[in-house]
Amino acid sequence: MSRIDEKAGGWEAVRDAEVDAAVNAHDEDRLRRLSVMPGGFGSRSARCRAWLELLRVERLQSTPSSPETTRFATPETDAETVVYTPHQDEGQVLLDTRRAFVTYPRDISSDAKADMQEDLTALICTVLQRHPALSYFQGFHDIATVMYLTFLSKVPRPREGATAQDREEWDTLVRATEVVALSRTRDGMGKDLGPMMGMLKLLRRVLAAADPGLYRISASISPVPTLPFFALSWILTLFSHDVDTLAPVQRIFDYLIARNPISAIYLAVAILMSKKRQMLKLAADLGPEVRLDPSLLHPLFQRLPPLYSDTPDEPTPPPGFHDPNAEARGKFDEPNPYTPIALSGIFQLADKLQAKHPFDGSRVRAHEVLGSGSVVRTYVLELGEQLDEQAKVDEKAALKAWTLADAEACIDKDVVLPGGDQLDDEEPVPWPDRLGGLARSRRIVTTITIGVLLIGVGAALYRSTGRYRLAAWWTTFMRRDISWARAYLGQYVPALRDL
Structure with missing residues (x-):
């Protein structure tokens, strides 16, 4: 013991x-x-x-x-x-x-x-x-x-x-x-991943507002315009699944537990922005191949950098904290290509992003995505705060009245609004100009096929095997993406129209 x-x-x-x-x-x-x-x-x-x-x-x-x-x-x-x-x-x-x-x-x-x-x-x-x-x-x-x-x-x-x-x-x-x-x-923890798709949609909007250039790169890593699935496990597990040491996860929990659950998407964007310089250098090292196949960037987006749990005594990582050439550790197959980043700076950036682009502001518009049953909206009830001018309540009474039974009653009830779990059509991602050639088109078709399968299987792995609840999301969201890919690439690969 x-x-x-x-x-x-x-x-x-x-x-x-x-x-x-x-x-x-x-x-x-x-x-x-x-x-x-x-x-x-x-x-x-x-x-x-x-x-x-x-x-x-x-x-x-x-x-x-x-x-x-x-x-x-x-x-x-x-x-x-x-x-x-x-x-x-x-x-x-x-x-x-x-x-x-x-x-x-x-x-x-x-x-x-x-x-x-x-x-x-x-x-x-x-x-x-x-x-x-x-x-x-x-x-x-x-x-x-x-x-x-x-x-x-x-x-x-x-x-x-x-x-x-x-x-x-x-x-x-x-x-x-x-x-x-x-x-x-x-x-x-409801019947399907619709609410998480809504959160990814909001993450996409925050990233587009905070760093348009990085947003365009992130949006290009899949041949099919889609949500930032590379961040799904981050926000679903509060980053605990993707960090392989305890101290930084505890620090992340310090930050997230002290804030509205929506803060997870701002933290995700802050991490992306903090590793942007390193990521662009790593992307450049991949050579011209990445221009032809942007999906090669997906692992660079998905992998978190070593997040250093800085303290007043040790504001920077000590020598040898991370060796990018070291053997793979923990749950990952490859050594982490990034150098460490101190968490305090990431937290400060996340707070600035939320202040500049509030989730119910004109850029993020969470009120179009999340319903009254979402943890983002009920968080203010737990605080005894006001949802809006039409829902004024006495703060002390609301705080006293709210129970875990109230929270349980919100499971699968008005969590995400109709259409809130689907991709925005307002900001289409330009398709790469340099498609040229049947061989390259076949590679893109293969990427689409594998990507769709991996997204579906990967999302399913987050559900219990006894009750997969992905059918509704799969049939609406993924079928739409497959149809888009089939229609667009059909002009390059005729056989694709017959799929």
């Missing part, structure tokens, strides 16, 4: 005091400012207090559904707990948690890893059983992993001789993860 050091010194002690003062005063604005600063919320214990305050865990009352019987409901040490009906996605949860804790933490025994995987299964299944309307997606286990390693001071949790503190930590972890599922990732 590994015990996480609770002692904080130097800048951490100062930051912990600032976090405590903000939490005691319920000053979320101050916590938001602290989340951007080097070091974020400081020590593990201070981070836990800040997350609990920002998630409003104590104020959002849980109203669990359908008490029945299951082996996964609660810790074995809690003898008085209500148990629940098994959730239909638990088989997929088990498959995913068996692959957890591969890249971090390091230097743990195989027995400890197995116990931690069992803990993670119990955590996720508890949340799903309490709220059966939620649907598990592959990648939620990455989010739960970050919560697990943050809230527990000892991992794996004790199997025997658990103390009152151990049980309290576990209960707090479950409640916090429950709130994350219902208040932050709820739109991705």
Whole structure:
């Protein structure tokens, strides 16, 4: 069993005091400012207090559904707990948690890893059983992993001789993860990926407003004009799936938990802009081939740079933090081609982007995409704020009234507006001029075919195997893209018209 050091010194002690003062005063604005600063919320214990305050865990009352019987409901040490009906996605949860804790933490025994995987299964299944309307997606286990390693001071949790503190930590972890599922990732835990397509549509608009040149490049990496699918796992899993070390993911959670869930798309755009210079150099190194086949740029867009969790003592990455020629590590097949980027600068840029291009402003127009049931819109209800002039409410009454049951009632209800999950027609992407030749056209056709298949399969992998819910999205969105490709490229490859 590994015990996480609770002692904080130097800048951490100062930051912990600032976090405590903000939490005691319920000053979320101050916590938001602290989340951007080097070091974020400081020590593990201070981070836990800040997350609990920002998630409003104590104020959002849980109203669990359908008490029945299951082996996964609660810790074995809690003898008085209500148990629940098994959730239909638990088989997929088990498959995913068996692959957890591969890249971090390091230097743990195989027995400890197995116990931690069992803990993670119990955590996720508890949340799903309490709220059966939620649907598990592959990648939620990455989010739960970050919560697990943050809230527990000892991992794996004790199997025997658990103390009152151990049980309290576990209960707090479950409640916090429950709130994350219902208040932050709820739109991705419905019957299909329509809401995530809406978020990608908004990301596309933010990028077009913030950096038109980078937007045009990103839009050209697929032969078929489409949404920025390279960022799907980023926003769906709050970046936890694509970062292979814990500290930067915790810092990203500091930032995102302190803000409206829409902040994930601004953070994604800030990362793209921060790695733009490196990405263009890497693209140039690919040579003239990339001009003929822009899809070669897709991996450069999809791969996150090494995100450095800077602190006041270490504002820049130490020597040897990252070697682009090192052997592949973690879950990726190739070494990371990018050099490290400090997170604090990315966070500051993301805040500036959101201030300059607000999500309900004239450029992003989220009100055309997201409905009243989206986590983006209900976030203000949790805060007790006003949605608009027609929905004025008393702030204290709204804050007191909002519960997790209210959040659960929003699953699949008015999350994305009609057409909100489809590509905009207003900004068509110019087709490359240099198509010349049947061989090249065949390569483009092959790229389209493979790309469509990979997008479909890749998106499906984020859904539980027991209940794929992609049919509606596939038939409307992807069929439209295939029809466009068939009509346009038919003039170059006659056989394509007969597909």
